[in-house]
Amino acid sequence: DGGITQSPKYLFRKEGQNVTLSCEQNLNHDAMYWYRQDPGQGLRLIYYSQIVNDFQKGDIAEGYSVSREKKESFPLTVTSAQKNPTAFYLCASSSQGVTGELFFGEGSRLTVL
Amino acid sequence: AQSVTQPDIHITVSEGASLELRCNYSYGATPYLFWYVQSPGQGLQLLLKYFSGDTLVQGIKGFEAEFKRSQSSFNLRKPSVHWSDAAEYFCAAAGGTSYGKLTFGQGTILTVHP
16 A cells, blocks of 8 residues: 555654654655644644755754655654754655645654653 | 644534634735644544635535635534544645745644543
């Protein structure tokens, strides 16, 4: 079945460590997105990519990095520079950018110990 | 700045009652508007969307939303709520100077009492 796969589902990290969250899609979508979700704050856009080898910063990109070397993959690295990384991270993709439906993965919950 | 506001953080209704979730947007021009639903610990699913035309939009699971330009609103409604509708609901918008970005509201948690 087509869809978006995020891994790992749960991740624990010590302060000062970088961690990479995986996002893979087999929907043949051009656009991919990373959102951060915190209680009461909705979803905030971290990075987005509308085409391979190109990506743009969202509203809260500081302390995060991404790459888009393949159409199917859009990994997110949470660096040690991110001051408050504990959150629920959601990856999404779309065939029509933001004018179309976003398909979401099931999320990755990162906890910094 | 472009924004989406959901004034109600938490709403409780009885099963079978009607439901209205509020959404207001602040954009220079009419944006593309969406409602998504999220079950606990899961991703989001699209309920419906509005681009132009008829201001009353029908979606999945018996939901509808009405676009009101004069009020900059896009409220979600359902005539009779089922226990399975308990979830968190997000209004979202895209367009204007933020092309390529989908901005979400803060979300409204719906609790359904039997």
